Amino acid sequence: MSKPTLAVVGATGAVGTVMLSILSERADVWGEIRLVASKRSAGKRLVVRGEEVEVQLLEPSVFDGVDVAMFDVPDEVSAQWAPIAVSRGAVAVDNSGAFRMDPDVPLVVPEVNGDVARARPKGIIANPNCTTLTMMDALGALHRKWQLTELVVASYQAASGAGQPGVDRLYDELGVVGGRRDLGVRAGDVRAALAEKLGDQPSPFPAPLALNVVPWAGSLKDGGWSSEELKVRNESRKILGIPSLRVSATCVRVPVVTTHSLAVHATFASPVTVDEAHEALAAAPNVVVVDDPANGEFPTPADTVGADPTFIGRIRQALDFPNTLDLFITGDNLRKGAALNTAQIAELVAAELT
């Protein structure tokens, strides 16, 4: 049988750009790779697998003959177009939030629950939110051995989680504050410096990000929760298959370009030691343990960005909580947190077809 055809919808965005590089690096399971984008980007020529490919306009006929269609686009675009791709015969692998909590759509992390990808009554498979994905490989490995019951999570999320506008804004802000040694001393001086130099340029963040941290990501939900925090809760439950998992998350943006970090307080049904956790994590696929603080070894975003695995360190047995580990986990939010996991799901489908 010939190799399956792949469509990449949203090929010109922050995640799409990383996707093209990932598709060029991984074992090549694809025949044709069709790049698709909105009117603004159609006609551009992008390089994938070393060849220039012209970006095609997003329209129903672009999915004819496509086996797998990946969507790296906003929720509303996926909500409209993934079903169209399916109606034209493709399996849709969607990286937006449009279908993740739909009971008829599997939410898949291949190393954790790849088996559920085959049951897809709507022809759609969802890729989890980047913050959730950062910790799933590591927590999935621990859960298999000790049964996770509780998670308290605080995030340190990168600007690129808000797409290319987030990256551009952080660089713009750093250009203003980078040479200024007088900032960060009085309330409002970072805001004033940015207002003077960047004026009314819109920001995807609700406060300055340079020299600051911003405890908000997403939209406001009931009870003062952000949509991002509820995604961490609801998607972790669905991926790990623990509907009763107790989760509290506080999501915070930090002045890092790419790579999310998470401080995780994880409680299990049975006792687990640090040595046992190290052993289970060392055996987990695509997880790297970096945990020797005496020698300055712990995961950081600057050491993680661009890498495929997620990194885990600072593994400590909680002193006052039974069966509980405190952890620090990093993962490139554009790779495992988005494009890489989507590519892995698409490869699961390709393996069924060939």
Add this chain to the structure above:
Amino acid sequence: MSKPTLAVVGATGAVGTVMLSILSERADVWGEIRLVASKRSAGKRLVVRGEEVEVQLLEPSVFDGVDVAMFDVPDEVSAQWAPIAVSRGAVAVDNSGAFRMDPDVPLVVPEVNGDVARARPKGIIANPNCTTLTMMDALGALHRKWQLTELVVASYQAASGAGQPGVDRLYDELGVVGGRRDLGVRAGDVRAALAEKLGDQPSPFPAPLALNVVPWAGSLKDGGWSSEELKVRNESRKILGIPSLRVSATCVRVPVVTTHSLAVHATFASPVTVDEAHEALAAAPNVVVVDDPANGEFPTPADTVGADPTFIGRIRQALDFPNTLDLFITGDNLRKGAALNTAQIAELVAAELT
């Protein structure tokens, strides 16, 4: 009776500098204010209360006639010199970690446990660690009503927590990365850029801080815990008077100049609603509630630095944990986290004397 004499030991450091500004702003309870530092800084002239004062050398006789001696110096300097100040007749108010867990030394946050400052068998009163102090006023107010039982904390700590060398290093690093739009894309590129421009200049941080977060503060203790994380646990228990308080903390440095932030998951003995918490916190001294995310209102370091109160927002009732609130708290680590609280303790002692 004449006004008491104050000595400020470590007047030229990061905390000492803020102390001089705080002493110039607050109601003036002091007669003479004597500034004291090591040989390197003795003889300098600094301004306090609008007047130039010459810095005197740290030697036993400098404490003669002193009523209260504040110490903003490293642990080993306090350990040696606070008892000398006491032997010369002063009450020592120490901002180092040397005496905080000594059962004969009260550890004081005036709004929370000011009453314990009078019992000081060694003549020494300790000022808490800056990370712990950031949350004590808010948690103390909540504890009085609902009895705190558990704390899970993740910190976002500013560079100035490592003193002036920390601030200088962050500014130096921002000078290198500020204009570079190509960094933060590949692992190691921030490290390489800093190595090229800053060479072997020593850093107080064990990894790059610009465009990064560093999950380490302090020294390594048993079980992989950092000294900073254990301070949060042990000092919270002592200040709040809850020896059995269950605490897990993960302490992380972020590229912010001044103001620590904390994501806090706090469990109480009795049920508490968000409205009740708002009410209790609004009535708490030196706590400001900033909690209207629909209008972009939440605490951030850039909006906090230079202010005396601590700020609290993102107050949410945990969805899956009974009697639990999730919170975000910010506080200027050089003011309430250090100099301001020390000044407040010194004023408690001054009030006894006058």
